[in-house]
Amino acid sequence: MWRYLIPAGVFAVLVGFFVVGLHTDKQTLPSPLIGKPAPRFELPRLEDPTELVSSEQFAGRKYLVNVWGPWCEGCQQEHPALLEIARRGQIPIVGLTVPQGALADLQGNPLPLEQVLSEIQLGLRWLSELGNPYDICLFDQMWKVAIDFGVYGAPETFLIDERGFVVHKHTGPLTIADWERDFVPKLGREGGVDG
Amino acid sequence: MRALLCTAILVAFASPAFAIDPGPAFDDPELQARYERLTRELRCLQCRSETIADSNASLAADLRRQLRDLIAAGKTDEEIFQYMTDRYGDYVLYKPPVKRRTLLLWMAPVLFLISGITAAAVVIARKSRLPEDDPSDPGLGDS
Numbered sequence: 001m002w003r004y005l006i007p008a009g010v011f012a013v014l015v016g017f018f019v020v021g022l023h024t025d026k027q028t029l030p031s032p033l034i035g036k037p038a039p040r041f042e043l044p045r046l047e048d049p050t051e052l053v054s055s056e057q058f059a060g061r062k063y064l065v066n067v068w069g070p071w072c073e074g075c076q077q078e079h080p081a082l083l084e085i086a087r088r089g090q091i092p093i094v095g096l097t098v099p100q101g102a103l104a105d106l107q108g109n110p111l112p113l114e115q116v117l118s119e120i121q122l123g124l125r126w127l128s129e130l131g132n133p134y135d136i137c138l139f140d141q142m143w144k145v146a147i148d149f150g151v152y153g154a155p156e157t158f159l160i161d162e163r164g165f166v167v168h169k170h171t172g173p174l175t176i177a178d179w180e181r182d183f184v185p186k187l188g189r190e191g192g193v194d195g
Numbered sequence: 196m197r198a199l200l201c202t203a204i205l206v207a208f209a210s211p212a213f214a215i216d217p218g219p220a221f222d223d224p225e226l227q228a229r230y231e232r233l234t235r236e237l238r239c240l241q242c243r244s245e246t247i248a249d250s251n252a253s254l255a256a257d258l259r260r261q262l263r264d265l266i267a268a269g270k271t272d273e274e275i276f277q278y279m280t281d282r283y284g285d286y287v288l289y290k291p292p293v294k295r296r297t298l299l300l301w302m303a304p305v306l307f308l309i310s311g312i313t314a315a316a317v318v319i320a321r322k323s324r325l326p327e328d329d330p331s332d333p334g335l336g337d338s
Contacts, residue, residue: 029240029283029284029286030284031284032280032281032282032283032284033282100253101253101254101256101257102253102256102257102260104260143257146257147257147258147261147282148282149282150282150283150284152240152241152254152283153240153241153254
C-alpha cells in the first residue's frame with residue numbers, strides 16, 4: 001500500500017509547487033525602497049541642461065517619478081496612460097530620463113558632449129511627437145540616480161509622499177487600471193489629493 | 196584532419212574566457228582581482244541568471260561601473276554589498292544570504308542527504324531481515 005502512496009504523495013507535493021510557481025510573478029522584483037526615504041538627487045533639466053533641479057524642490061508634496069527613455073518600447077506603450085494621469089492633474093509627474101546605458105566609457109568618463117546632446121534631442125523629440133505628460137524631466141546621463149532608485153529596466157514608476165518616502169513602485173508599462181488600483185488609493189492619505 | 200578538429204574545439208572553448216569589457220578596470224592587479232571577484236557575486240537584474248561579470252546588458256555595464264567607483268572610493272566588500280542590496284534587494288546577490296526565509300533553501304541539500312540515507316537504511320534493514328536462503332525470494336523481488 002505505502003509503496004504506491006508515497007510516490008503519489010511526493011508527486012502531489014511537486015504538482016503543488018509547480019501550480020504555485022506558475023501563478024507567481026517572477027518578473028517583478030520587490031523594491032527594498034518601499035517605506036524608506038527616496039534617494040535625493042540633483043540633475044539637469046532635459047529641456048535646459050544648464051539648469052540643475054534638486055529633489056528638495058519637490059519636498060512637502062506627493063509626486064510620481066517615472067523612469068523612461070526614448071529608446072524604451074515599454075515607455076511608448078505606457079505613454080497614453082501617463083498622458084491621461086497628467087490630464088487628471090492629481091499629482092505632478094517627474095520624468096527621470098535615462099539613456100539605454102550610461103553615456104560613459106568603462107573608466108567612468110562621460111562620453112563627448114555631442115553624443116550627450118543628441119541623446120537629449122531624442123528625448124525632446126519624443127515628447128514633442130507623443131505629447132508631454134511630465135511637469136519636469138530630469139536627464140540622468142550616468143544612471144546614477146536610476147541606480148539609487150534600484151531601477152533595473154524602464155519604465156518604472158515610483159510614488160513619493162510628502163515626507164519624501166517611497167510609497168509604491170510599479171515596474172513595467174503602467175496602465176490606467178494599475179494606476180487606479182495601486183496608486184489612487186494611496187493618493188488620498190495625508191493631506192488630500194493635491195498634497 | 197584530427198588536428199584541425201582539436202584546434203576548432205579548443206578555440207570554441209577558449210572564447211568564453213575573454214573579458215566582457217575592452218580593458219581592465221584597474222591597473223593595480225590586486226584591485227582588479229577584487230573587482231573581478233565582486234562582479235561574479237552580483238546579479239544582473241535585467242538578465243537574472245547571469246552575474247554582472249557575464250552579462251553584456253546595459254544595466255550590468257552600469258553596475259560594473261558603479262562597482263568600480265565604489266572600489267576606487269575604498270569601500271569594503273560589506274559596504275559594497277550593502278550599497279547594492281539597499282537599492283536592489285537581496286536578489287542582487289548571486290549567493291543568497293542565510294536568513295530565516297532562505298533557511299530551507301540552504302538546508303535543502305542536507306535534508307535531501309538525510310532523507311536519502313534514511314531511505315537507504317530502511318531498505319537495507321528490510322532486506323537483511325530476510326532469510327539468506329529463502330527460495331521464494333530471489334533477492335530482487337518483493338521484500
